[in-house]
Amino acid sequence: xxxxxxxxxxxxxxxxxxxxxxxxxxxxxxxxxxxxxxxxxxxxxxxxxxxxxxxxxxxxxxxxxxxxxxxxxxxxxxxxxxxxxxxxxxxxxxxxxxxxxxxxxxxxxxxxxxxxxxxxxxxxxxxxxxxxxxxxxxxxxxxxxxxxxxxxxxxxxxxxxxxxxxx
Amino acid sequence: xxxxxxxxxxxxxxxxxxxxxxxxxxxxxxxxxxxxxxxxxxxxxxxxxxxxxxxxxxxxxxxxxxxxxxxxxxxxxxxxxxxxxxxxxxxxxxxxxxxxxxxxxxxxxxxxxxxxxxxxxxxxxxxxxxxxxxxxxxxxxxxxxxxxxxxxxxxxxxxxxxxxxxxxxxxxxxx
Amino acid sequence: xxxxxxxxxxxxxxxxxxxxxxxxxxxxxxxxxxxxxxxxxxxxxxxxxxxxxxxxxxxxxxxxxxxxxxxxxxxxxxxxxxxxxxxxxxxxxxxxxxxxxxxxxxxxxxxxxxxxxxxxxxxxxxxxxxxxxxxxxxxxxxxxxxxxxxxxxxxxxxxxxxxxxxxxxxxxxxxxxxxxxxxxxxxxxxxxxxxxxxxxxxxxxxxxxxxxxxxxxxxxxxxxxxxxxxxxxxxxxxxxxxxxxxxxxxxxxxxxxxxxxxxxxxxxxxxxxxxxxxxxxxxxxxxxxxxxxxxxxxxxxxxxxxxxxxxxxxxxxxxxxxxxxxxxxxxxxxxxxxxxxxxxxxxxxxxxxxxxxxxxxxxxxxxxxxxxxxxxxxxxxxxxxxxxxxxxxxxxxxxxxxxxxxxxxxx
Numbered sequence: 096x097x098x099x100x101x102x103x104x105x106x107x108x109x110x111x112x113x114x115x116x117x118x119x120x121x122x123x124x125x126x127x128x129x130x131x132x133x134x135x136x137x138x139x140x141x142x143x144x145x146x147x148x149x150x151x152x153x154x155x156x157x158x159x160x161x162x163x164x165x166x167x168x169x170x171x172x173x174x175x176x177x178x179x180x181x182x183x184x185x186x187x188x189x190x191x192x193x194x195x196x197x198x199x200x201x202x203x204x205x206x207x208x209x210x211x212x213x214x215x216x217x218x219x220x221x222x223x224x225x226x227x228x229x230x231x232x233x234x235x236x237x238x239x240x241x242x243x244x245x246x247x248x249x250x251x252x253x254x255x256x257x258x259x260x261x262x
Numbered sequence: 263x264x265x266x267x268x269x270x271x272x273x274x275x276x277x278x279x280x281x282x283x284x285x286x287x288x289x290x291x292x293x294x295x296x297x298x299x300x301x302x303x304x305x306x307x308x309x310x311x312x313x314x315x316x317x318x319x320x321x322x323x324x325x326x327x328x329x330x331x332x333x334x335x336x337x338x339x340x341x342x343x344x345x346x347x348x349x350x351x352x353x354x355x356x357x358x359x360x361x362x363x364x365x366x367x368x369x370x371x372x373x374x375x376x377x378x379x380x381x382x383x384x385x386x387x388x389x390x391x392x393x394x395x396x397x398x399x400x401x402x403x404x405x406x407x408x409x410x411x412x413x414x415x416x417x418x419x420x421x422x423x424x425x426x427x428x429x430x431x432x433x434x435x436x437x
Numbered sequence: 438x439x440x441x442x443x444x445x446x447x448x449x450x451x452x453x454x455x456x457x458x459x460x461x462x463x464x465x466x467x468x469x470x471x472x473x474x475x476x477x478x479x480x481x482x483x484x485x486x487x488x489x490x491x492x493x494x495x496x497x498x499x500x501x502x503x504x505x506x507x508x509x510x511x512x513x514x515x516x517x518x519x520x521x522x523x524x525x526x527x528x529x530x531x532x533x534x535x536x537x538x539x540x541x542x543x544x545x546x547x548x549x550x551x552x553x554x555x556x557x558x559x560x561x562x563x564x565x566x567x568x569x570x571x572x573x574x575x576x577x578x579x580x581x582x583x584x585x586x587x588x589x590x591x592x593x594x595x596x597x598x599x600x601x602x603x604x605x606x607x608x609x610x611x612x613x614x615x616x617x618x619x620x621x622x623x624x625x626x627x628x629x630x631x632x633x634x635x636x637x638x639x640x641x642x643x644x645x646x647x648x649x650x651x652x653x654x655x656x657x658x659x660x661x662x663x664x665x666x667x668x669x670x671x672x673x674x675x676x677x678x679x680x681x682x683x684x685x686x687x688x689x690x691x692x693x694x695x696x697x698x699x700x701x702x703x704x705x706x707x708x709x710x711x712x713x714x715x716x717x718x719x720x721x722x723x724x725x726x727x728x729x730x731x732x733x734x735x736x737x738x739x740x741x742x743x744x745x746x747x748x749x750x751x752x753x754x755x756x757x758x759x760x761x762x763x764x765x766x767x768x769x770x771x772x773x774x775x776x777x778x779x780x781x782x783x784x785x786x787x788x789x790x791x792x793x794x795x796x797x798x799x800x801x802x803x804x805x806x807x808x809x810x811x812x813x814x815x816x817x818x819x820x821x822x823x824x825x826x827x828x829x830x831x832x833x834x835x836x837x838x839x840x841x842x843x844x845x846x847x848x
Contacts, residue, residue, distance in 0.1 A: 205669030208818035311586030
């Protein structure tokens with residue numbers, strides 16, 4: 096399928112960023128690794144600009160919340176090399192108390208709204224983003240709805256009878 | 263052809279009550295404002311197409327300007343972010359105006375019992391007819407429209423000045 | 438009556454114009470569009486007829502799909518995926534089923550794959566029918582739209598034969614389909630393949646060489662491939678710029694590699710290119726459906742699901758008579774099936790581009806995290822930037838050629 100294999104990608108990454116990334120795995124054939132927020136910009140721009148790898152297409156940026164972990168909030172990047180037909184997934188975990196991470200809009204214009212959506216849902220602050228405001232939820236909302244502690248249903252509803260819902 | 267209302271007929275004249283004539287005329291020329299937000303809007307487009315032909319009921323001109331519309335057809339989910347907009351559109355409509363809530367989401371929030379979806383537009387505007395379905399078939403939308411036509415045909419001309427109507431609007435905070 | 442009305446204002450335009458002598462004026466486009474495109478808003482600063490800058494606000498139909506998906510078992514999430522790109526719901530459904538099947542590691546028999554291909558290509562045709570019809574309406578040509586909506590009714594009839602619903606189809610299950618396509622469904626599909634090409638040809642005759650249409654659309658909104666890739670575009674609007682990226686060819690799913698079809702690619706990336714490209718994609722979809730019908734003839738009859746009883750509901754006669762079937766049925770419905778812990782990303786070619794599903798599973802009955810990579814959302818972020826300097830009427834045509842579906846935009 097791909098013109099270069101996951102092992103080649105991994106080898107190039109190891110030779111350049113030895114020690115800066117960890118937790119390498121290949122769930123369902125997609126090379127996944129974790130890195131820190133200090134190294135993420137270097138790794139992303141290396142992946143994008145290297146002639147052999149050329150991961151020039153940013154598929155998606157999203158967030159995740161693991162409340163039990165020490166670094167509870169995660170930012171997950173999916174990159175795709177159209178030339179080589181290979182995908183890669185990069186994860187960065189940051190603490191809830193200080194959820195900042197550099198923005199990827201310097202590399203890809205398409206990261207703009209993806210990061211706004213991640214901010215809107217998880218409260219992750221992307222440093223250097225041109226317009227980091229809420230995008231999908233109402234502007235004056237204070238909580239971050241996709242975090243695990245936020246309830247799904249509106250708690251202010253008065254017309255739901257508990258006996259119909261087994262409560 | 264529509265049936266003439268009950269009245270006294272003679273050669274060259276037909277006497278009936280003004281309510282009935284105006285109701286008849288209004289009910290066959292309702293101009294809808296299709297407030298289509300999501301999937302029900304696509305079913306409305308299918309209803310307006312030539313297969314189900316909505317315009318044969320008199321709604322030849324769907325108006326997108328609230329000032330010129332009689333019937334607000336809310337089709338699709340209304341999120342809480344959209345609610346002020348919907349209210350504004352309703353307030354901008356001129357009397358007499360009717361509202362039809364098409365689909366489960368507009369009637370009651372539908373399958374989206376979440377923090378961001380308005381659980382039924384009747385939380386912010388008075389609704390006349392609800393059409394259930396997700397999305398309702400075009401036949402169901404037409405049936406709902408026929409119910410609106412029934413309401414329009416039988417409505418008294420004085421209804422919009424009556425205290426009950428004013429109380430209804432006050433309940434929603436609309437002047 | 439309720440206290441949810443707040444004074445929410447949209448994100449303020451970041452072009453502040455405090456000069457009272459200035460000639461710029463602010464135009465609010467939306468969120469109540471004429472019912473075709475959907476609820477999203479653009480606040481534009483205009484210099485006469487020309488757009489100087491704009492701010493897009495979305496979220497007017499945010500239904501929190503990703504949050505709901507964390508509270509629903511896997512087979513109930515199909516109804517959510519329906520309502521994302523509601524013009525082509527079966528593609529979303531199939532994409533979700535394939536994601537779960539990838540996670541569970543089960544493969545489909547070929548016949549199921551071919552049936553899925555038929556359903557997906559029919560829905561791709563119906564999505565492009567709406568887009569091109571509405572593009573015609575936006576230029577003022579209403580009749581083309583009416584002809585195409587009639588054809589959509591025929592596609593709806595095929596979907597009704599297969600699953601019972603017209604628009605939000607909820608077709609299939611994880612593991613196949615709930616019932617085989619009956620003879621009527623096949624007959625209607627063949628009928629469609631005979632009756633639709635002349636109508637599409639007539640539509641093309643009305644529009645393709647139409648002087649007014651070409652004047653309105655040619656050269657409008659042209660985009661270079663580098664800009665398009667920078668904005669992470671995908672789908673017909675990316676292919677119109679010249680990049681031949683189609684998920685069906687790059688990473689074939691559901692046996693697309695067995696089919697012989699072409700990917701139309703444009704040159705300039707303007708509205709006219711996108712229009713022609715969508716027409717061409719419809720012709721290619723018809724080709725694929727024809728091949729799929731032939732291939733299904735060659736497969737053993739009657740297979741419409743995979744034989745994985747832990748995941749696929751056993752038939753009702755077995756549930757009432759056999760113990761294992763009853764237990765499997767109970768476990769599947771109550772969500773007690775063991776699912777592997779892990780994360781999977783699967784992409785399909787939706788009507789608008791690469792529709793991706795990122796599923797993180799911790800072994801529970803519901804996903805731990807499900808993220809939809811929605812092409813309309815990612816494509817649309819370029820709109821405010823790319824509209825700079827355009828005339829307003831050109832900007833409207835541009836927007837309608839991007840085929841932004843509000844359900845997919847906000848999710």
